[in-house]
Amino acid sequence: MLIAHLSDFHVFADRQETSLVRPDAVDRARKVVADVTGFSPRLDAVMITGDLADGGTEQDYALLASVIAPIDAPVFVVPGNHDRREGLRAAFADRLPFGEGRLLNYETTCGSIRVIGLDTKIEGRVDGRLEPETLDWLEERLARPAEGHTYVLMHHPPFHSGMAALDAMALTGGGDRFAELVRSHQGSLHILAGHLHRPYQTIWNRALATVGGSPAFQFALDLHPGAPEPGTDDEPYFYFIYRLGHDGETVHTRPVSLQVSKE
C-alpha cells in the first residue's frame, strides 16, 4: 500500500489569514496534488494533516474542493488551527465518518489499515489540545485489537522538533495521556501530524511519528536552544510517501518543484 502524507495547504479564496502564507499558496497546492495524482504506481490513500484552508470561509473550502478534486484515492483529513470545523465537516461529510458532536474525530478503514482522525483544534488559538472526550473515545478504540497498521492523524504534533518557539505552539494539552495510550497500544501505530511547516520524523513512545511540511511556506531550520520563531526559507519542498508491505513500513521523501511559471 502506498500513502501520501501532505499538510498545511492554507488555500484561501480572497485574503490569507496568516501573513506568512504565500500569495500563490493555491497554485503550489495544485502542484503538489498534480505530483500525487501523477505518481506511478498509483497511490492508495492521501492523508492531509490540517490547515487545509487559511481562514476557512465557504469560498476557501470550495477552492480546496477544486484543488483536491483530481485525487481519485481516498482522502483523509483533520482540522488545523486555521480550519473551521463547520466548513471542513461540510467539505468532507461524504468521505469521512465524523461523529455527531462538535469535534471532528473519526475512525475508519482503508484497505488493510485503520485510520483515526483526531481533532486538536482550540477555537481562536494557535496551539492545540486533545480534549478529555477525545482521549476517552481514543482509549476505547485503541483497546480494540487491530490486525494491520493504525494511522493516527492529528494537526498539532505531540512530540518536540527541537525548535522551542514552534514546539511551544504545538500540542499543549492532553499530551501525557495520549503518550500513555500510544505506549500501551498493542499493535503498529504511526502518528501523522503537521502544523510546524517543516518535515521531520521521530520515534515517540514506540510509534513512528512524522510531521508533513507545507507548500504554503516553510520555516527555516534553527536548532539553537531557545531560538526565537524562525523566519521562512526557500528550501526544496517534499512530501512523504509511506510504503506499507508485509515486510513493514518505509518512509520515502518525494520532492516537488513549486516554482509556478508566470505567463
Ligand SMILES: [Fe+2]
Ligand atoms: Fe499551518
